[in-house]
Amino acid sequence: MKMIFSKVKLKPKQISGLFLLVLFSAVGQMLLPSFLAQMISHGVAESKNSVIWMYAAIMAGITVLSCIISFLSVKIASYISTDFAAQLRELVFSRVQEFSAAEMDQFGTASLITRSTSDITNVQNFLTLLLRVGLLAPMMAAAGLVFSAATGGQVSSVLLVAIPVLLITLTIIMIFASRYSIRLRKKLDQINRLFLESLEGVRVIRAFNKQKAESARFEEANGDYAMTAMAAGRITSLLMPVISVIFGVTTAAVLGMGAYYVNTGAMEVGSLVANSQYISMVLTSVMMLSLVIMMFPTSYACAKRISEVLETESSIRDGSFPLEKRPAHATVEFRHVTFAYPRAEEPILKDVSFVSNPGEITAIIGGTGRGKSSILKLIPRLYDPMFGEVLIDGVNAKEYRMEDLRSFIGYVPQKNVLFSGDIAENLNFGKENGTEEDWKQAAKIACADEFICKKKQGYHEAVAQGGTNLSGGQRQRMAIARAVMKKPEIYVFDDSFSALDMKTDRQLRQNLKESIGEATVIMVAQRISTILDADRILVVDDGQII
Amino acid sequence: MKNIRIFKRLLGYLKAYRLRLVLVLLAAVISTAFMVLAPFLVGKVTTTLFAGIADGVFYWETILWLLAALVALYFVSQLFSFLQGFGMAKITADVMQTIRREIDEKMHRLKLNYYDVHTHGDILSVITNDVDTINNTISQNLTAVVTQVTMAAGVMKASEKYYGEQQELLGKLNGYVEEMYNGQTVVQTFHYQERAKKEFARLNDALKTSSRKAETTAGAVSPITTRLCWNIPGVLRSRFLLLQEWQEALARQRQQEIVFSAFWMQKRRFRTASGV
Known part of the structure; x- marks a missing residue:
């Protein structure tokens, strides 16, 4: 009171x-x-x-x-x-x-x-x-x-x-x-x-x-x-x-x-x-x-x-490192990262280290519940690691202002949450006041343009809460397009191709490769075909890279 | 016009309990009639006291009889009042059950694109807040409803508008909160917080203004009437607004279903004929 x-x-x-x-x-x-x-x-x-x-x-x-x-x-x-x-x-x-x-x-x-x-x-x-x-x-x-x-x-x-x-x-x-x-x-x-x-x-x-x-x-x-x-x-x-x-x-x-x-x-x-x-x-x-x-x-x-x-105060505190002073670009490095979820008994990640450089694709595979998604969640600082450091563009993620850090990371979560409204509003999550030009471009890269064009209202077709009026594959493509809208330096895909058919999967990866330029991509995937063209493949088991 | 239709609908629910309602109403009338006699008896006591002073004789017996009658009056009147409440509880619970069942069934029949444009929070608030308030309204003292409705009619008209608006805005706000909380990960990674706060502030402000207006207009009359004003306009309007919307959507859907089933029958016939 x-x-x-x-x-x-x-x-x-x-x-x-x-x-x-x-x-x-x-x-x-x-x-x-x-x-x-x-x-x-x-x-x-x-x-x-x-x-x-x-x-x-x-x-x-x-x-x-x-x-x-x-x-x-x-x-x-x-x-x-x-x-x-x-x-x-x-x-x-x-x-x-x-x-x-x-x-x-x-x-x-x-x-x-x-x-x-x-x-x-x-x-x-x-x-x-x-x-x-x-x-x-x-x-x-x-x-x-x-x-x-x-x-x-x-x-x-x-x-x-x-x-x-x-x-x-x-x-x-x-x-x-x-x-x-x-x-x-x-x-x-x-x-x-x-x-x-x-x-x-x-x-x-x-x-x-x-x-x-x-x-x-x-x-x-x-x-x-x-x-x-x-x-x-x-x-x-x-x-x-x-x-x-x-x-x-x-x-x-x-x-x-x-x-x-x-x-x-x-x-x-x-x-x-x-x-x-x-x-x-x-x-x-x-x-x-x-x-x-x-x-x-x-x-x-x-x-x-x-x-x-x-x-209750947020357990994650803002840093103040100025964006312009970043020593590198489009680089993600994990240094001996150990991480446990709050109130969990066992750490889900143990001593994880890897680097992903500009223009590279790093793929992470492994069984369910082995910590693949947890690695990805540490990149946009949804959680902080217990030990070790997550370096983004050569600086510890904790040093940045949260807003700055997340401005150049395009995160596609495993659970593709869309919001009620229309398609355009959902895409604009990635870019406030995005134009039709932006939507079209992002949708094209994410292979979403064909199904959006088939909608009666096009980009102004209604989206239900959670996106339940779209199919799983359509939701995934929407979530990818939303991230592409940001034109990020670092792409983080959490099993984001699983609901796509082989052909769309291939096409989408092709589009991404052509459009991302110097960005780095870190993805969790299940299908071997999805990760074939990765520059680096990390196999995670029991919280460790093997 | 819409209001009258909705009111009729509510009466329709009560139809099945006609006999019970008549009994309840009778109990209410008896209870009120006895209550009306009470001030009359009190007046008699004072008159007797005055008479005593004037005559110089104190009419003890009359006064005691009057007081005993007063107590008896209260007991009888309140006994019937309790009987009325007792009977009404059953009717209310049953009607609420029916309304909930209908909403649930409707939910399973409704065209899917209804769910595209309404958030879960919005729909859910129909079955929680709104049905609950109908409940309060029906279970209100019936006599109070009967006597106060005419009195409050003018105020009702004014507060009804704001009250309906208020319920709608509350539903919207709750829906927005639910959605943003559920999508927290996306909201954060896309740094949508500031935009979300702005939209929330807009909804919040609209709700504040409208509930202020609703409270002030409704509060202009006595407390009992206030309660009524809050409840009845609700029934007339917002509570049933969504139900109504569903109803209309359902009617449209039924037409489509007829066309659709005709189409299906054709197709099946064709299949059977071709032996597929």
């Missing part, structure tokens, strides 16, 4: 303004019953019509005024809470953008998504509640007690019984309800998981005609959720009636006690009516406040999860 408030700037003017407005509105609401009491004592009891009308006018005036005040306070409160949420979202998103692969692994993508979206919404809702109810309720309760004491406080002793009874009942119902709500949350997660699964696999499910089976699976979770939701709904539907009964009995008790005091002459009928209103206001405030308090643990947990993201 502290962490969040130290980063998010709330405007003190807005807060104090809100505080004042809320104070006014509490006093305004409390004045109403006392004017009512005056009206009854001086107007009704003495049957003076003019007095009744005067008090009625005053009360109407106060009501209008407090409406305006409450409108203003709602406006300010919504300014504060929406601003708070927007700032927080931006902070979290920016922080995650800086995370290295290690931090992404540590939190997990799904958890980070929740932290940046629904957790923030939850905290925002709580803040809104706090600003609207949390401020008003204590003031109302205090003002109510003061006014009640001032106008025949004897009856307010009813509160000594009413408040504990109310709190105990609320707690009991809430404990039951929250038990259900936890179960409900879990079942909802289950539904979401199944739904997301179907969503991601929609094409596969269609292809295997498994819609019925998937729907049956979903329906089971769905029915389960409905049962729990019904039980939870029934428990919560107890809440309002029970509260109302407590209020009703309290009112009756106040009136009964008040009648006694009126009889003994200790109290006027007007103050009795006013008092019964004060007391129900105090009771309402206590109830509202306890509801806010009951919501606090959930919101606090969300806030804590958000703070965890904000407190």
Whole structure:
């Protein structure tokens, strides 16, 4: 919580303004019953019509005024809470953008998504509640007690019984309800998981005609959720009636006690009516406040999860080596590199050394899980090695600014992530504001032009999230074209030709060879034909080059 | 017009529970009727007190009877209120189950290119946030809905626009976050972070402005009405907007399917005839 408030700037003017407005509105609401009491004592009891009308006018005036005040306070409160949420979202998103692969692994993508979206919404809702109810309720309760004491406080002793009874009942119902709500949350997660699964696999499910089976699976979770939701709904539907009964009995008790005091002459009928209103206001405030308090643990947990993201620093730090001063170009050298993934017991790379010079192709082969991709991930500094150095153009990769380093590396990951949008937007990842000329050139080299030209919209054909509306081979060619857009000095291909047919594979390699000039290429490959024309072949087994 | 159609759709879901709904509504009416009597009884107490002062005799018996009646009134009224909530819980859960099932089934029937232009986050928010809010709306106190709807109609119209907008923007923002996080490796190696932050800031700002407007317009009336304004316009609009979109896409698809299946039958006939 502290962490969040130290980063998010709330405007003190807005807060104090809100505080004042809320104070006014509490006093305004409390004045109403006392004017009512005056009206009854001086107007009704003495049957003076003019007095009744005067008090009625005053009360109407106060009501209008407090409406305006409450409108203003709602406006300010919504300014504060929406601003708070927007700032927080931006902070979290920016922080995650800086995370290295290690931090992404540590939190997990799904958890980070929740932290940046629904957790923030939850905290925002709580803040809104706090600003609207949390401020008003204590003031109302205090003002109510003061006014009640001032106008025949004897009856307010009813509160000594009413408040504990109310709190105990609320707690009991809430404990039951929250038990259900936890179960409900879990079942909802289950539904979401199944739904997301179907969503991601929609094409596969269609292809295997498994819609019925998937729907049956979903329906089971769905029915389960409905049962729990019904039980939870029934428990919560107890809440309002029970509260109302407590209020009703309290009112009756106040009136009964008040009648006694009126009889003994200790109290006027007007103050009795006013008092019964004060007391129900105090009771309402206590109830509202306890509801806010009951919501606090959930919101606090969300806030804590958000703070965890904000407190985490990227494990990879920027260097400052100026690009112009690089002693070499298009060279990658590994010197005795040993690397382990965070929290892994065994290093995945052990003492790896090699050099790839300008114009050369270095191919890496080996069995699955032997560390081929890990070698490639160290080049754009997705991770840092434990021991040894990765030299890019003769300088340790850690010395560069990340932005500079990555500006001349064209990385084609094993998992070809494309983004929703269109083909052009995806290619422009490699070059901001790339032109049609650039797209065509890159697509030609990557052998992607023929399938793009066949699309109805050409370069503006829609791409689904993850590129799922393209075939595996098309995705690979898109990812290669995206890297080519950069015109990099160092190409890093992580098994990027695997989904291509032999002919396209050959053609693509031919195109690359002709266009890359002095660049160096480091590639992981499975097919022998792919690596035949490499200048250097590294065989990796068990994290070592053999 | 669209709103009315969507509202009708929601009513359509409730149709199967007609008898139950009538009972629930009856319980609501009884509960409200008894509640309305309460201030009347309180007034009677004060009148009796005044009468006592005027006459110089204290009517203890009448007052005690009145107070006992008041307590009884609260109990009866709240008993029916609970019965109403109890019955409503079943209806709500069932309707929600039906809506979820329909969404799931639709997802399996929908033309694939729908998925090309919507992110997972966007679609997913239909089944989580949106269905959830319909849930809240239906399970709201029915009497409150009936009495407040007319009162809030004016405000609703205004806040509805912003509220729908707000839900849409929230879906977009969540979709964007999901996508960028999933593609972190590419985002980083292509140094897309700054561009991503810029786009995110744009979406974030739009969301802030729209939710501010939604909250202010909706908050202009009493708290109960506020809740309603937040929920009902949602039902009328954004919550069902995507459903609607699916529905329309589905209708178009059905036409194509007919053409398609005709084509298939032709082809099969041809195959059987030629003995392939």
